[in-house]
Amino acid sequence: MTFRNSAHRRAAGAVLGLVAVLTLGACSSEPTVTASGTTGGGPTQSAPAALPAKVTVQPAAGAQDVPPGEPITVSVTDGTLDSVVLTNPEGKQVAGQPAPDKKSWKTTEELGFGKTYTWSGQAVGTDGKPAPINGSFTTVKPRRQMSGSLNVGDGITYGIAMPITLTFPSRVTDKASVEKALSVETTPKTEGAWGWTDGDTSVHWRPKEYFKPNTDVKVNAKIYGVKMGDGVYGQQDVSASFKIGRSQIVKGNPQTHRMQVIRDGQQVADYPVSYGLDSDPGRVTNSGVHVVMSKHATYSMSNPRYGYTDVNVPWAVRISNNGEFIHGLASSIWAQGKQNISHGCLNLSPANAKEYYDGVLTGDPVEIEGSTQQLGPKDGDYSDWTYKWADWQKLSALAS
Template sequence: MILRVSTPAAGRRPAVLVAAVLAALLGLTACTGSGGGGQTAQGETAPPGQSAKVAVEPAEGAGDIAPRDPVSVTVSDGTIAEIALTNPEGEQVEGELSEDRSSWTIGEPLGYGKTYTWSGSAEGTDGTTVPIEGTFTTVTPSATSGVKSNVGDDNTYGVAMPIALTFDAPVEDRAAVEKALHVETDPEIEGSWAWLDQGRAVHWRPKEYWRPHTEVSVRAELYGVHLGGGVYGDNDLTVAFSIGREQIVRADTQEHRMAVYRDGEQVGDYPASFGLESDPGRVTRSGIHVVMSKHPTYFMNNPGYGYEDFEVQWAVRISNNGEFTHSAPWSVADQGNRNVSHGCINLAPADAKAYFDSALQGDPVEITGSSEPLQPRDGLYHDWIYSWEEWRSMSALNG
């Protein structure tokens, strides 16, 4: 027997399919429930919005805030709508708002002894507005101390030139000062700060002479820094300078000669007369001196030895104790033979002029052979009398 299976007519299939789709949709609707009440696709209730929470630093009403202390506003559960920090004169302080508008950070140091006021608002995730408000007061120093530099912008110096920062008064918190000092060099070179002049000056020198043609930049971010004892920094300081060619003088008091080397080659060798050795007050000091200044004409004064306003030509100062190289036509016969000066290096006029023309502030003058060494009491610059280990130990951060 043959069984016949009947099939629905073609025109009835769409009705069956529509019924199935409707059933599925009704079933889905039954699973998700009705659409009110902030529920998620999984049926969970969405968390309600939050009111913005504002945190200010320093705290409301804080006092004795240093001009460089952290100052900021941070908002959680919301964003900063508007913000300003103003000084007593109504001027706004510079600052930076983060990309997500959740924080604002100060962008400049504050003034001394001033009350600063916050204003503005934050908007929470619930859409409500919360004020940003409050005040704080900066410290009033017992005194301020300024700082100045021995090197100047765009100048060129010799390979022994130290960086010397001098303060108006001795510094108590020397570590705080060093943390605010920055030296950058190209190429990089090892160096360190050291405190001199009973804490009134801090010098930076490389471990060895500078490499010729080094580029140097110095930043002293000292305004607002507590220097100790209620004294605060009065100013910042920045300077950029260059190191020139290498020129080194090597002078031997026993050989009575002064030789000049430039970039490793000898370019001068002059007969000289140094300080009279029988008088400790006139002996030329042994050690590494540094060229400090040059004067086509200079008037020497030493009342203790009976002369004032004594005129010399082509004078190059190499220490603060009265040591120069200069023209000395009166001692030409002694130059190369005997030491008769009052501590200076006497040269013939033509030799003195030749050296004067070549000398650069910061050039080293290495003197050997005398009975008296260069010492701190001889003044600037005696930086190179110390070994590298001694120099580093004179840093407040390394000592």
């Protein structure tokens, strides 16, 4: 009996010990109150260190020959901006805007060429102490200024293949700086890229694929004060907001002597055509994606090489810079739909040409296939669609 009682007491003690261990284990995760009254039991977060403000001005104090088109900013770490003032040589303040978090400030007006600007103001660090903002910089005095011109205009509606071009009167040697200053915004979002197609004087933006109908487009060329190379700087910004209209694609084939008009996915016309003479490379109509460049109720055509000058044709729609048009010509009606006898143009009857003319938009694509010659980059200003997308991207000055 004594043995049994002793064993019973030892078992009971073991159970109590187990309970105690479990209880201590459970309690070990509970927060405890320290002598200072704070709770413990987990990681604690210390207060941020009190640090002096570190101010950065761009361009740096003392900088010379600063392009006025570059960012003019003040930024601070370990603090906030209390006041920022940038003054010109006449003591007038330059307009600027702080960021909502007061961590940075930037100019909102253009600076002048060949002027010295001076910073003043202060930031406050997390240590509560002020840090001065000071220094000055001088903008560049250009050898020459140059403007660019866009091929698109505000409020105008264009076709789905319309490229955007920015053209300069002379060479741009710092193409990368210029391209960085360009932007295209579209709704809906449209993938596209810039490419330098005409040597050093013109940069184009084209979408990867045709624009979707009714796309809104805004192009900004913020080139004022931007380096263009050889001491030349941008003279002024240019911009335009325009719209893409309905989808219209012309599909033509010299072998069938026909051309179809496809509008919003539906064929709306099928015209008999006389294309360029196939046997003469100088007269053949090129295969490839052409783009409507302009249209004229009447147009005077000359080609001394083939013995004619000042021939007036009605309802002429230019589709390249190498002499290719879609136009009316009554004297070739007998060949339209049967033979190719033109000098590269698509000849329609005047009535059919007028019908097509009335519905066409600058920027509409004209897709020709089946000829002996291929449209190429040398065939005009709107040769953008002669490039495959991967090859087009390589024309960017920023391509890696």
